[in-house]
Amino acid sequence: MTASGVIDRAGLDELIAALRNGGYTTIGPTIREGAIVYNEISGTSDLPVGWTDQQAPGGYRLEHLGDGRMFGYVVGPQSWKRFLYPQRNVIWSGVVTADGWETVTPPEPPTYAFIGVRGCELAAIAVQDRVFLAAGDRAADPSYAARREGAFIVAVNCADPGANCFCTSMGTGPVAGPGHDLVLTETVTDDGVVLLAESGSARGDALLASLAAMRPAEIADRERAAETMAAAQATVPHSMDTTDIHDLLLGNLEHPHWEAVAARCLGCANCTMVCPTCFCGTVTDELELDGGGARRVRSWDSCFTLEFSYIHGGSIRQAGSARYRQWLTHKLASWFDQFGTSGCVGCGRCITWCPVGIDLTAEVAAIRASDLRPAVPVAADGTEVNL
Amino acid sequence: MAVQSPLTRKPTLAVFKFASCDGCQLSLLDAEDELLAVAEVVDIANFLEASREVRPGPYDVTLVEGSITTPHDAARIRRVREESKFLVTIGACATAGGIQALRNWKDVNEFTAFVYANSEYIETLDRSTPVSFHVPVDFELRGCPISKTQLLEVVTAFLQGRRPNIPTYSVCVECKHRGTTCVMVAHGTPCLGPVTQAGCGAICPAYNRGCYGCFGPMEEPNTAALSAWWKSLGVDDRGLVDAYRGFNAWAAAFREASDRHEAAITVRGASA
Ligand code: SF4
Ligand code: SF4
Numbered sequence: 001m002t003a004s005g006v007i008d009r010a011g012l013d014e015l016i017a018a019l020r021n022g023g024y025t026t027i028g029p030t031i032r033e034g035a036i037v038y039n040e041i042s043g044t045s046d047l048p049v050g051w052t053d054q055q056a057p058g059g060y061r062l063e064h065l066g067d068g069r070m071f072g073y074v075v076g077p078q079s080w081k082r083f084l085y086p087q088r089n090v091i092w093s094g095v096v097t098a099d100g101w102e103t104v105t106p107p108e109p110p111t112y113a114f115i116g117v118r119g120c121e122l123a124a125i126a127v128q129d130r131v132f133l134a135a136g137d138r139a140a141d142p143s144y145a146a147r148r149e150g151a152f153i154v155a156v157n158c159a160d161p162g163a164n165c166f167c168t169s170m171g172t173g174p175v176a177g178p179g180h181d182l183v184l185t186e187t188v189t190d191d192g193v194v195l196l197a198e199s200g201s202a203r204g205d206a207l208l209a210s211l212a213a214m215r216p217a218e219i220a221d222r223e224r225a226a227e228t229m230a231a232a233q234a235t236v237p238h239s240m241d242t243t244d245i246h247d248l249l250l251g252n253l254e255h256p257h258w259e260a261v262a263a264r265c266l267g268c269a270n271c272t273m274v275c276p277t278c279f280c281g282t283v284t285d286e287l288e289l290d291g292g293g294a295r296r297v298r299s300w301d302s303c304f305t306l307e308f309s310y311i312h313g314g315s316i317r318q319a320g321s322a323r324y325r326q327w328l329t330h331k332l333a334s335w336f337d338q339f340g341t342s343g344c345v346g347c348g349r350c351i352t353w354c355p356v357g358i359d360l361t362a363e364v365a366a367i368r369a370s371d372l373r374p375a376v377p378v379a380a381d382g383t384e385v386n387l
Numbered sequence: 388m389a390v391q392s393p394l395t396r397k398p399t400l401a402v403f404k405f406a407s408c409d410g411c412q413l414s415l416l417d418a419e420d421e422l423l424a425v426a427e428v429v430d431i432a433n434f435l436e437a438s439r440e441v442r443p444g445p446y447d448v449t450l451v452e453g454s455i456t457t458p459h460d461a462a463r464i465r466r467v468r469e470e471s472k473f474l475v476t477i478g479a480c481a482t483a484g485g486i487q488a489l490r491n492w493k494d495v496n497e498f499t500a501f502v503y504a505n506s507e508y509i510e511t512l513d514r515s516t517p518v519s520f521h522v523p524v525d526f527e528l529r530g531c532p533i534s535k536t537q538l539l540e541v542v543t544a545f546l547q548g549r550r551p552n553i554p555t556y557s558v559c560v561e562c563k564h565r566g567t568t569c570v571m572v573a574h575g576t577p578c579l580g581p582v583t584q585a586g587c588g589a590i591c592p593a594y595n596r597g598c599y600g601c602f603g604p605m606e607e608p609n610t611a612a613l614s615a616w617w618k619s620l621g622v623d624d625r626g627l628v629d630a631y632r633g634f635n636a637w638a639a640a641f642r643e644a645s646d647r648h649e650a651a652i653t654v655r656g657a658s659a
């Protein structure tokens with residue numbers, strides 16, 4: 001049986017301190033510029049204690065509840081991708097020497113502990129693992145692997161799903177799935193805010209066992225956590241019908257709705273930047289003016305830019321409709337062919353952080369409502385007729 | 388070991404100024420450390436901000452700052468072009484006409500009569516136009532002012548005989564790279580970032596301001612969609628005209644957007 005127990009805010013402080021003493025760089029949610037973003041934290045005083053977020057398509061506001069909860073909000077504009085797959089990363093560099101040149105060994109990335117990883121985010125990390133880590137005939141990406149391998153993950157179950165969350169449709173939340181070392185469920189009792197901590201790995205077991213401030217979980221603690229999460233599960237506000245979604249989208253490549261979206265879409269690329277699974281990067285070589293050194297840099301790119309599909313003579317996806325279609329069909333359809341999974345985990349970031357509030361679930365629904373695929377003849381007994 | 392330049396001798400570099408504030412040239416001076424490196428690999432033949440020495444052309448690379456606003460300058464830019472193998476315009480003035488292109492919507496004679504005691508001595512064109520309106524340009528570097536990093540990239544790329552790596556996507560991409568929270572989404576502050584070309588590093592949103600469009604229109608600007616959203620944030624047609632008519636007012640996409648909103652004011656004004 002996995003280790004578990006109940007801690008309060010002081011217990012979480014002890015837990016964070018233990019991770020830091022263990023050599024981890026602890027990253028967690030914190031408030032900056034009116035949003036909850038991920039940054040280094042050294043204790044619970046860095047967390048958005050008592051704050052929540054109100055999200056809408058193209059809208060985000062923080063609200064102070066003062067309820068003492070440490071995790072009473074959902075995901076913000078950033079994701080853990082920022083740490084595992086940095087937006088600008090020197091993947092090779094070298095300098096000219098007296099008798100040739102030599103490679104500069106890059107500094108070791110820190111060993112991260114991520115505090116407050118949500119169910120959809122665990123799923124997103126698993127999706128990027130499929131992209132970047134070795135599988136079948138694919139080689140591992142050394143930069144991602146180095147950051148990912150030692151990372152310690154403290155997950156949190158979402159008690160208050162946000163307005164744009166559709167994790168239940170994607171099967172990723174609000175209860176955190178596998179892939180964590182510890183998972184916390186936050187509830188409010190007469191004695192204040194408590195966290196049910198359950199381990200998901202041997203490292204998690206060891207950490208919990210080391211906490212002086214932890215008391216054993218009682219049946220009442222488990223029941224309260226289960227009730228909280230059952231209520232959360234029932235209230236996830238947003239949804240997307242994913243029935244047959246692969247064939248629906250790939251069978252409607254010429255649908256006029258792509259043009260309708262393009263009229264509203266800015267082609268700004270915010271959706272791909274905030275999406276925790278989008279992995280596209282561009283590689284540039286930087287050579288110093290005097291030729292004394294060179295760097296190869298990988299930075300986040302997006303299928304919304306013209307350069308992205310540039311081949312000799314021009315860009316393949318000139319029209320905004322072609323670029324929006326690339327994003328949506330990759331996320332929700334061709335990702336299955338490429339990686340055997342959906343490229344969308346239902347986190348809602350692309351809806352909230354689209355500066356003009358374009359909601360991918362609404363665009364899918366619009367296409368579904370006027371599906372242009374030729375109808376398959378159906379026999380009287382309901383089976384499809386093969387012509 | 389120096390990189391193999393396409394030339395066998397040190398290439399010559401010249402800087403010329405037209406109607407402008409000198410801010411872009413100052414970006415080059417600002418690049419103190421890098422400027423020394425530049426001076427090692429190029430022969431600076433004309434750069435009045437830095438040295439009084441002026442050597443005659445032809446020049447291998449010429450940086451042109453400023454827009455064309457007088458008949459004299461219209462003739463001078465032709466001579467500069469003739470003397471230059473690779474001509475780069477630097478900044479919003481040279482590339483789009485600059486803030487002084489606001490005159491393009493007015494009668495310039497009214498301004499000169501108002502400003503100068505004897506305006507009959509003022510010989511000026513009725514419009515402020517970008518360099519590319521007069522002569523062919525090899526590369527246009529955006530910004531008000533330009534980014535010194537981008538300027539060094541253009542010079543380095545020229546010396547190394549490759550295409551400069553200057554992205555044409557939106558400011559939003561840089562804003563997200565920087566990790567800045569979107570001011571439009573999180574604060575309701577109107578921002579021109581989605582229709583503006585990257586290059587500044589998304590400075591304004593990092594200081595809780597909306598983007599002012601200093602780097603001009605991005606590759607495929609959808610001004611109509613952005614304007615519609617700004618209206619939902621409470622900005623009217625007058626405000627939109629003012630927003631698009633900034634340092635890059637005369638750049639086609641911003642000019643057209645501002646004209647659309649101005650027409651909307653006129654129509655509503657007429658029907659009122
Ligand atoms: S596509 Fe949108 S909702 Fe889906 S994972 Fe990406 S950002 Fe989240
Ligand atoms: S949606 Fe676009 S940016 Fe995202 S992974 Fe696919 S191609 Fe890349």
Ligand code: SF4
Nearest residue numbers: 265266268269271354
């Ligand atoms: S869908 Fe929204 S965020 Fe994505 S490119 Fe279009 S306007 Fe930008």
Ligand code: SF4
Nearest residue numbers: 559562569570578580
């Ligand atoms: S603040 Fe402006 S530039 Fe930054 S993402 Fe938002 S709209 Fe784009």
